[in-house]
Amino acid sequence: MASPTEMTPNQLARQIGTPDCPALIDLRIDADFDADPVFIPGARRHSAADIVDLVPALTVRRAVLYCHKGLKISQGAAAILRCEGVQAETLEGGMVSWRDAALPTVTAAALPVAQTSGGTLWVTRARPKIDRIACPWLIRRFVDPMARFLFVAPSQVDLVAERFGATAFDMPDGAWSHRGAFCTFDTMLAEFGLKVPALDRLAEIVRGADTDRHDLAPEAAGLLAVSLGLSRMYRDDLQQLEAGMGLYDALYRWARDAQDEGHDWPAAKG
Structure with missing residues (x-):
């Protein structure tokens, strides 16, 4: 004990x-x-x-x-x-x-070098929707809680990465990006070696929503709807990220603990 x-x-x-x-x-x-x-x-x-x-x-x-x-x-x-x-x-x-x-x-070898502030620094395109919120959530919750994320104009992502020592993600032809039918969230799970059943389930939902393959998971359409709603609620990408953290926290806990639970009306007695 x-x-x-x-x-x-x-x-x-x-x-x-x-x-x-x-x-x-x-x-x-x-x-x-x-x-x-x-x-x-x-x-x-x-x-x-x-x-x-x-x-x-x-x-x-x-x-x-x-x-x-x-x-x-x-x-x-x-x-x-x-x-x-x-x-x-x-x-x-x-x-x-x-x-x-x-x-x-x-x-450990998959982690970018940390900044002098102690955490890793990542950069991607502004106005995130799905992958660019799901990936920061994954990094902060499972890889580096101190990670910081920069959202900049698409044309400036690689230049900002070079100038500030950041790691670019979810960019065409980048190392941390889509691979075939799989999205950046899938790539990160593979590169970090994270083998968690709930994350595998969440990855199907993210992939379905991010690549317009709602047949992969019935929850994908709902994730797309909520993600588009969040993108219109917030002009500030960092504020949207903070709101999205709660969304993915909830999805992860559902995938881990509540997939077998349903809900109906009227509620069962007892």
């Missing part, structure tokens, strides 16, 4: 991809990380020796720390954070237990 300051892999897995997911800090030493260069979704690496540097960012957000086996490195670092007033827990069994439970991971 996990201690009061530990979280089991399955407990943590239920929080991955949700707005309430704690900050995840990977404290593995280089040798352990190099032997298994993947992250728990949403995690970022940090040195245990400099753990107090994270205190300002964690005073308003709880944290879960993990090392290779969940022993001295993560437990000591979490204890130091608790001394500084941070709500910090450790992952029981560390990365070894996460792997043993066959829980999802993110391929």
